[in-house]
Amino acid sequence: MDRDKVKTEVLVVGGGAIGASVARHFALAGRQVILVDAKAKPGLVNSSRNSGVIHAGLYYANSPIKEKMCIRGKHLLYEYCREKNVPFQQLGKLIVAQASEEPLLNRIFERAANNEVPARLLSGGEIQRSFPGLSCVAALKSPSTGIVDTQSLIQSLVLDFEAAGGLLHCRAHVLRIETSAGLAQAVLEDGTLVTADIVINSAGLNALRLVPPGVEHSYENFYLKGSYFSYTGGVPFKTLVYPLPSQGGLGIHLTLDLAGRARFGPDTLAVSNPDFTVRPEDRLKFGAAVKQYWPGCNLKKLSPDYAGIRPKLKLEGMIVPDFIFLQSHLSGGSKIVSLLGMDSPGLTCCLAVAEQVFEMT
Ligand SMILES: Cc1cc2nc3c(=O)[nH]c(=O)nc-3n(C[C@H](O)[C@H](O)[C@H](O)COP(=O)(O)OP(=O)(O)OC[C@H]3O[C@@H](n4cnc5c(N)ncnc54)[C@H](O)[C@@H]3O)c2cc1C
Numbered sequence: 001m002d003r004d005k006v007k008t009e010v011l012v013v014g015g016g017a018i019g020a021s022v023a024r025h026f027a028l029a030g031r032q033v034i035l036v037d038a039k040a041k042p043g044l045v046n047s048s049r050n051s052g053v054i055h056a057g058l059y060y061a062n063s064p065i066k067e068k069m070c071i072r073g074k075h076l077l078y079e080y081c082r083e084k085n086v087p088f089q090q091l092g093k094l095i096v097a098q099a100s101e102e103p104l105l106n107r108i109f110e111r112a113a114n115n116e117v118p119a120r121l122l123s124g125g126e127i128q129r130s131f132p133g134l135s136c137v138a139a140l141k142s143p144s145t146g147i148v149d150t151q152s153l154i155q156s157l158v159l160d161f162e163a164a165g166g167l168l169h170c171r172a173h174v175l176r177i178e179t180s181a182g183l184a185q186a187v188l189e190d191g192t193l194v195t196a197d198i199v200i201n202s203a204g205l206n207a208l209r210l211v212p213p214g215v216e217h218s219y220e221n222f223y224l225k226g227s228y229f230s231y232t233g234g235v236p237f238k239t240l241v242y243p244l245p246s247q248g249g250l251g252i253h254l255t256l257d258l259a260g261r262a263r264f265g266p267d268t269l270a271v272s273n274p275d276f277t278v279r280p281e282d283r284l285k286f287g288a289a290v291k292q293y294w295p296g297c298n299l300k301k302l303s304p305d306y307a308g309i310r311p312k313l314k315l316e317g318m319i320v321p322d323f324i325f326l327q328s329h330l331s332g333g334s335k336i337v338s339l340l341g342m343d344s345p346g347l348t349c350c351l352a353v354a355e356q357v358f359e360m361t
Contacts, residue, residue, distance in 0.1 A: 004192045008034045008167075011186055011196035013174045013210065015042030017150070017350040018342055019202030020157040025354035026198075027164035034194060035161060036172035036186070043154035045204055047347060049276065049308030051228075051255040051266070054078065054088065054146040055345040057117050058095070058108050059245055063322040070345045071115060073352035074144065080351060081148060084156045087258050090146035093240035094122075096136035096293045101244045109140050118144050133236050133296050145240060149258055150347065157350075177201060177212045182332020184212070198361050201338040205274050205311045211338045215328045219340060220314045224248055226266025227278040227307040228255075229286045235262040236296070243293055248312070248319075250344065252289040263305055264290050271309065278304035310343035323353070327360060335361050 012023040015037035023035040039045070054077055060067035081088040097105040105121070112119035122130075122139045162168060173189040177199055184199040201210050208221045226249060235254060243251035249268040256262055264286055287299035313320040324340040337357055346353070 006034070006192060006194045008032050008194060008196050010034070010198045010200070011036070011194050012200045012202055013177070013186060014202035014204055014207070015154075015158070015168065015170070016045055016047035016202065016204050017043065017154055017157070017347050018047075018339060018353050019200070020154055020161065021350040021354035022200050022202060022357050023166055024157050024161040024164070025358050027161050027166035029358065033161070033166045034169065034196075035166060036169045036174060036188070036194075038173040039170060041170055042158050042168070043151065046308045046311075047154060048150050049306055050150065050344070050347055051253070052147050052150050052257060052347070053093075053240065053255060053345075054090075054148055055348045056112070056119070056142045056144045057115060058112050058119065058140075058142060059250065061107075061111050065322045066345065066349070067115070069323070069349040069352040069356065071117060072355075073345070073349035076351035077148065077348060078146070081153070086152045086156050087149040088146055089258060090144065091239050091256065092141065092143045093145040093242055094131070094134075095140045095142070095242045095244065096127075096134060097138045097244060098292060099137055102138055104244050105138055105140055112140075112142075118142070131237065133294055134241065135295050136293055147240070147256060147258060148347070174203070174210060177210050177336065179212050179214060179330050179334070179336075182330045182334065184330060184334035184336045197334055199334070199336045200357060201336065202342075204342065205309060207311065207338055207340050207342070208313070211326060212328070212336060215326065215336065215338070217326055218315055219320070219324065219326075222312050222314060223271050223274060224310040224312050224343075225269045225271045225275070225307055226310060227269070227282060228263045228265030228305040229278070229283060229302040230305040231262040231264060231297075232301045232303065234260065235294075241293060243289070248310075252286060254290070254294070264302070265305070266308065274309045276307045276309070278307050280304050311341060312343060313341040323349075325356065325360060337361060
């Protein structure tokens with residue numbers, strides 16, 4: 001049986017925050033774009049399973065691409081939210097240090113100063129006066145950190161995309177991306193074959209698997225799950241509170257949503273398959289982590305909420321700390337760009353990643 005054949009200038013696989021931003025960018029530039037996503041609507045995977053934080057750009061000394069894109073992406077995202085009325089709040093955050101952690105806090109502060117990211121160190125005394133419930137010896141205040149309503153953001157990106165003539169297909173599962181006669185094509189589960197001048201593989205957890213055979217690389221995937229526990233009854237803080245980063249994550253922190261609801265997370269747990277369930281028995285572990293900086297935390301108020309999964313990469317056994325843009329130019333003129341390792345702060349960076357991908361192709 002003949003498969004349906006479709007041709008387009010640009011095909012974007014994956015409608016998370018990054019794929020939707022990339023598709024929007026190309027459509028606004030007047031290109032003919034198709035965006036496909038396996039789920040019933042865009043943004044249902046990691047883009048809605050995160051802290052919803054607009055990061056300031058404080059943590060990425062070993063990840064130059066993330067650092068550059070986070071700082072640029074933060075500005076673009078605030079500007080975009082203001083322009084499109086996407087709900088957000090620039091409520092700032094504190095990174096709190098316990099006794100042995102001050103050197104690391106100071107290094108984060110120095111890096112912020114070098115990168116002109118607003119940040120201020122607070123002494124123990126200042127913290128006691130302004131945040132009486134917090135337990136720490138010093139803290140870094142980051143006024144440019146904020147939160148965004150991720151669902152509204154993705155909806156708005158997709159609306160822009162469609163208004164610019166882009167075509168969105170949901171429940172369109174890409175089985176593989178392949179090359180034929182120097183052209184790039186995607187094979188969908190329903191048999192459709194989409195040929196495109198440019199294919200952007202932005203399939204998040206599945207992006208590495210979709211890199212076409214023949215594109216040389218030695219990356220391996222691994223998944224780090226991050227779970228959240230919600231906190232009933234509210235917390236006495238109006239700002240986000242983070243410990244120092246540890247074990248591949250930013251530490252179990254307090255994040256607030258736009259309705260003021262509090263949740264703590266994410267932890268880091270290596271998993272072999274994406275599984276988004278949150279284990280109720282982890283409550284004690286979460287409670288202990290939170291009590292280090294907020295002794296008033298009541299464990300009975302913690303309830304399992306949701307989880308996301310970081311798509312991490314290894315190269316020759318070493319963890320790759322940065323985003324990877326894996327490009328291939330085919331003899332027939334097609335280009336394929338695979339976006340790999342798009343973990344945090346990918347939400348913050350989504351508009352900057354779109355700029356970068358557009359410039360590369
Ligand atoms: C626990 C956690 C907390 C985080 N917190 C933050 C934060 O506070 N701030 C921040 O900036 N970043 C944060 N991040 C990172 C951020 O969530 C991601 O970087 C971002 O969502 C990645 O977007 P994406 O579009 O690449 O991936 P996704 O959102 O995962 O989207 C990929 C899309 O591809 C689709 N897809 C997959 N396979 C196929 C296929 N075969 N065919 C068709 N479609 C397919 C999926 O359905 C999905 O919609 C966090 C991440 C995690 C895991």
